[in-house]
Amino acid sequence: MRVLLAFIIGFISATAGAESLTAVQWLDKMNLAMKTLNYQGTVIFMKNGQIETMKYRHSVDHGVEQERLSSLNSPMREVTRKSNEVTCIFKETSEKVINHHPLDSSFIINMPSSPASLEKSYSLELAGQESVAMLPAQIVAAQPKDGLRYPRKIWVNTQNFLPLKVEIYALDGHALEQVMFTELNTQTVAEAPAGNDASDKFHTKHIHSAQAEPLDQATFILNHRPEGFEPVFFIRNSIQQSQKAVDHLLMSDGFSTVSVYLESKESEGIEGLHSLGSVNSFSKVIDNTQITVLGEVPAKTVELIADGIALRH
Template sequence: MRRNNQLLMSMLLVKPVTLSLSLFLLALFHLGSAVANSEKAIQWVQKMSMAMNELSYKGRFVYQQNNQLESMSIIHVKDQQGTRERLISLNGEAREILRDNNNLTCVWPSSRQVVVDQSNQKSSSPIWAPDDVERLAKFYEFSISGKDRVADHSTIIISIKPKDNFRYGMKVWLDENTGLLLQSVLFDELGRTKEQIMFTELTLMHYDDQNSFSVIPEIDSGYALIRSHSGRETISLQADAKWKLESLPGGFWVETSFRKKMPESNDYTQQMIITDGMASVSVFIEKTSGQSLSGESSMGAVNAFGTRINDFTVTAIGEVPAITVKKLAESTVYQN
């Protein structure tokens, strides 16, 4: 009898230990699977970024923002001459945006204006293609969340969720073969869709197609030509270095800072562009006027917050949560 009791006690002691070990091993398995999933998702986004920048393609997509739907065509060429890109609106007010290695050109047929900005902008389209995905992984969780079909292409779905409340999340649908982005959805902290892009057509371009692409719009002498130079290297030298940001949300940095002279007055507007590689916020500093924003404002995915410092108004605006623009505006100080 005593021996049976000892055996029973031994079994009762062994069972919890075995169960705990099983749970521990199961947790390790799931952790390993999650890490592997995240690494594959990051690799997919890196492939997407390279494809959107390095491949030549053309297509049509719809862009939804602020309850408005816009249809656009895009031609993107990468060759020995560099990068060239053309965006044409297909509904609403006619306009065309062209980019090459040196200029960003906007054509407005209704007002018969051509604006040439020698800013060497990286992209003129709303399509997302990050530079440093590894850095983003410190502040966003990447995961493969399924498969789908978009514009007759088989796609991998990647979920990108922020690790804090200072950023929006995103889902992207990537072509299984090329990695090209076919759809993206930007969502807020409550999971509500704030912005969406979806291709209806997308094809790779061949060499003959690339030769037929011209970055010179068809305009006549009746168009007014407006030239500007907002190259960052030139304008950043004009920035008032006494304007500082005392505190930034983790992962954000000041990408550039410059100021521009307002055409209607002798006053200057200073602008700081803050980014984490995915989200971007502009902080504007200007003399206070009757139209200056005070407090918060929002329109679709864009939030803004304005506050006053002496005779100046500081306004932060960007596609980020309201708490982010508020923090950046209130962190802006003038140091004598």
């Protein structure tokens, strides 16, 4: 009874000072907390009918963010992020893959640098308060202004403004995926992420993305780009084994990302829609070029973008 009473008192005191915040202000404070606080806990990822529990830790060292996810399921693996460098360690095969990526993005939730920009594409509203992992949370709901992206809800801790839970919903309302802390603790001392020790035991492979280029240098034109989806980067990569060039454009509306890939067509081209949970892709062939649009968006979004792609001549 005392524990419950203490929790209720804590909930009331924590929310009292935040009653006047708008949905955008909640997300602003969450963005800042995610990038500047040291915290750790246990996270459950639910996606495509699979559930995975992982230990999570976030730290900041001299302004540089570091994240670590350690699998609690078999096979054992670990993923770390230091700014935009992502390292995957597969302990069973003694492999380490280091991906040098131009995008700096959290493992927990994609967020734009300015949450106010989300209002171009989403209606942001406060949707009540609940407790997650025995911590008080304000729910922020993001409802798309069109049918080209998914609705979502974010549970924000009212005490330190960290995200406690994120749910993404299909257009018919059923849950597609969820990320949820079952425990979350803040800490004041930054620590170096695990996974860098005994690196000589692992076979290391580096994946370097090419230098970003202006989008007008691309070999294609986007005629149908949904409102709110802005280019993040455009790069030209070369697959080492075949030396085949692959053009890659990444777009984002702040929450969702969509990739456009162009490469030379194989003997048998790929066409049509393919879906896996919240991720949809649409492929088509123009002349000898294979085009694929892939993203965590509804099927009609990738099909719309793909239908509007034309090659530059």
